[in-house]
Amino acid sequence: MPEHVITITVIDRENHTHCLEAPTDMGLSLMELCKSYGLPVKGTCGGMALCSTCHVYVLSEHELPPPSDDELAALDSAFFVKTNSRLSCQIRLRDELEGLRVELAPESE
Numbered sequence: 001m002p003e004h005v006i007t008i009t010v011i012d013r014e015n016h017t018h019c020l021e022a023p024t025d026m027g028l029s030l031m032e033l034c035k036s037y038g039l040p041v042k043g044t045c046g047g048m049a050l051c052s053t054c055h056v057y058v059l060s061e062h063e064l065p066p067p068s069d070d071e072l073a074a075l076d077s078a079f080f081v082k083t084n085s086r087l088s089c090q091i092r093l094r095d096e097l098e099g100l101r102v103e104l105a106p107e108s109e
Contacts, residue, residue, distance in 0.1 A: 006098040011059075012039060013104050022093045030056070030088035030102065041104065047089035052078030054088040055105035062100050064091060080106050 004025040010018045022033050031054040034041040042053035049070040055078050058064065064086065067075070071090045075081050085105065091097075 004095065006093070006095060006100075008033065008093075008097065009099075009101045010034060010037075010039060010056075011101075011103040013106060022097075024093050024095050024097075026093075028093050030054075030091040030093065030100075032089075033093060034088060034104075039104065041088060043089055045089075049074050049087055049090055052087060053107075055080075056086055056088045056091075056102040057082055057105055058084045058086055059101040059103055060099060062097055078105075 004023060006022050006024055008020045008022050010020060012018060018037065018039065020033055020037050029047055031041050031043045031047055035043060044053045045051040049068060052074045067086065067090065071087050074087060075085055
């Protein structure tokens with residue numbers, strides 16, 4: 001695998017597993033990566049942590065930066081929130097996230 005490329009596993013809403021190759025030298029978010037692979041992550045607010053349409057569950061034990069106040073506020077209005085809920089637009093791809101596993105949260109009713 002080239003330098004500055006990691007593999008992230010995403011489980012979609014139909015329980016299919018996708019192994020995504022992710023560049024870590026472009027400043028991309030997990031939401032942008034998912035969208036580039038055609039996964040159903042909306043990101044309606046464009047990655048500003050104002051909505052929760054890119055809501056995921058973090059399944060692996062990776063150390064992530066704590067959520068910002070904006071992210072917490074967006075999750076507060078989201079459906080199906082769990083203790084491992086995060087907004088994928090707020091997870092910046094970096095080398096330390098090699099092997100990250102996430103699951104797309106269900107869409108709102």
